[in-house]
Amino acid sequence: MTDKLEGIFKKYEVLGAQLSDPKVLANPKEQIRLAKERSEYVETIQQYETYKSLLKEIAEADEVRRDPAAEAELREMAESEWNTLQQKKEAQEAILRRLLIPKNPLDDRNLFLEIRAGTGGNEAALFASDLLRMYMKYAEKKGWKVEMMDSSETGIGGLKEVILSVAGKGAYRHFQYESGVHRVQRVPETEASGRIHTSTVTVAVIPEAEEVDIHIDQKDLRIDTFCSSGPGGQSVNTTYSAVRITHLPTNLVVSCQDERSQLKNRTKAMRILRSRLLEVEREKQEAEIAKNRKSQVGTGERSEKIRTYNFKENRVTDHRINLSLYQLDQVLQGELDSLVQPLIADDEAKQLAES
Numbered sequence: 001m002t003d004k005l006e007g008i009f010k011k012y013e014v015l016g017a018q019l020s021d022p023k024v025l026a027n028p029k030e031q032i033r034l035a036k037e038r039s040e041y042v043e044t045i046q047q048y049e050t051y052k053s054l055l056k057e058i059a060e061a062d063e064v065r066r067d068p069a070a071e072a073e074l075r076e077m078a079e080s081e082w083n084t085l086q087q088k089k090e091a092q093e094a095i096l097r098r099l100l101i102p103k104n105p106l107d108d109r110n111l112f113l114e115i116r117a118g119t120g121g122n123e124a125a126l127f128a129s130d131l132l133r134m135y136m137k138y139a140e141k142k143g144w145k146v147e148m149m150d151s152s153e154t155g156i157g158g159l160k161e162v163i164l165s166v167a168g169k170g171a172y173r174h175f176q177y178e179s180g181v182h183r184v185q186r187v188p189e190t191e192a193s194g195r196i197h198t199s200t201v202t203v204a205v206i207p208e209a210e211e212v213d214i215h216i217d218q219k220d221l222r223i224d225t226f227c228s229s230g231p232g233g234q235s236v237n238t239t240y241s242a243v244r245i246t247h248l249p250t251n252l253v254v255s256c257q258d259e260r261s262q263l264k265n266r267t268k269a270m271r272i273l274r275s276r277l278l279e280v281e282r283e284k285q286e287a288e289i290a291k292n293r294k295s296q297v298g299t300g301e302r303s304e305k306i307r308t309y310n311f312k313e314n315r316v317t318d319h320r321i322n323l324s325l326y327q328l329d330q331v332l333q334g335e336l337d338s339l340v341q342p343l344i345a346d347d348e349a350k351q352l353a354e355s
Contacts, residue, residue, distance in 0.1 A: 001093070004100055005048045012041045044099045051092045058085045101351050107173035109207040112149065112275050116161040118181065120199025125158025127184040127309075128201045130332060132162055135178075137334025144168030149268050150256045163272060165208070172207045174336075177320075177343040179205045180306030187312070196312060200305070208271065209278035216274060222246040225262060245269045252276055307339075321346045 015038040024030050064070055064078035115131055117124040139146045149163040166175060182201045187194055225240040242257030243265040254276065256269040308317045309328055316331050317324040318339055325331065325338055 001096060001100065005044070005051075005096065008041055008044055009048065012038060012045050015041075040103075044096070047092065047095050047099060051089070051096060054085060054089050054092055058082060058089060061085060097352055098348055101348055104173070106176075106207045108169050109172045110165065110167040111172045111175055111208055112204075112206045112272055113164040113166055113175060113178070114161070114204040114206065115159065115164075116202045116204075117154075117159065118200035118202050120184075120197065122154065122156060122158055123184070123186075123188050123197050124199040124201055125154040125160060126156070126188075127182075127199055128159040128162065129157060130184075131182060131201055131203065132159060132164070134332050134334055134336070135164065135166075135175075138336040139166050139168070139171075141334050142168060142170075142174070144171050148258055149272060150258055165271075167208075172205070173344070174340050175205045176207075177340060177347075178203050183305050183308045185308065185310045185312070206275045206279045207282075209274040214274045214277045214281075216247070216270075216277070220248050222248060223266070226257075241265060243269050245273055247273060247277065250277065250280065252280075318343065 015034055018024055019031065019034050019038065024034060061078045061082040065075050065082055067075065070078075113135060115128050115135075117128045120127070136146055145167040147165040147167070149165050151162040152160040154160055180203060182203055184199050184201070185196055188197050222245070224244040224246075226242045226244065227240060241260055241262045242255065243262060244253065244255040245266070246253050252273060254269045254273045256265040256272070259265045259268065306318065306320055308315075308319070309332075310317070311328065313326065314328045315324055315326050316328045316339065321342055323339070323342055327335070327338070331339065
């Protein structure tokens, strides 16, 4: 660990020297790039300085407690201080190990959140609406911007599917753990006998691709326009504003009809398509990595049930970390950190174990 920290310290100093170079000072873009890179090391450097100070204090206390010429009371004080400092050292090492975990370059990306009703008919569609509200409230609490990209309603307040754009620092880092099958257990309002029904909703979290990530050849696209359906005012079903884009090499299809402008719908659809193509490439790479790893952390596998929401018990259970919370009502109001933070901690622990 010390070797890695010393390497970061040297890199930090080199970057500082580069920022003072006249050539860099004359190039604002390069100056910003180097300053941003150096800023990523600041917390690690600060914590490492604290760690080195602790080591110095431990060495001084150790010298006194082992000194036969020192007074007994002084040696006793040094022994107590040494024990206290050892505990601080362990805590500081834990902080440094966490900071040395390679940062996921996608952590601060914006994302697309896709929610689709699964098995369970109308009840699944209604629960899809519940999840949509939960995620929107969570994003609002975090100060992230939410934009509706596309939606398909059932007419009874439910949703067949919906695609949201979530933008903000740390958005993907927190939302990535929502990918998977969400199971709900509750008594539908239409159930006269009070029997609990089980339904499912699938959630996909896709980091938004940037222009440099994916190159799309226009020759590989088939673009169709059609009339919008659902709520939207007088222009619905009268103008060809809705857009459907098919990426021919992969047969990926994206449609968007939330805007009245065909151009806006096309722009939104291209953003979604670019991100889905990036996700395909990312999953291919992770599948290759997974062949050589025992752990499947972060692969985003969506085939397994990840969470259960039991309304009768006011319970939500995350099956990946065997965590049950009896505060479903609060979770559905956007208090998701009680689930997300333990998932982040579990992910970091597994990465530390592998490093």
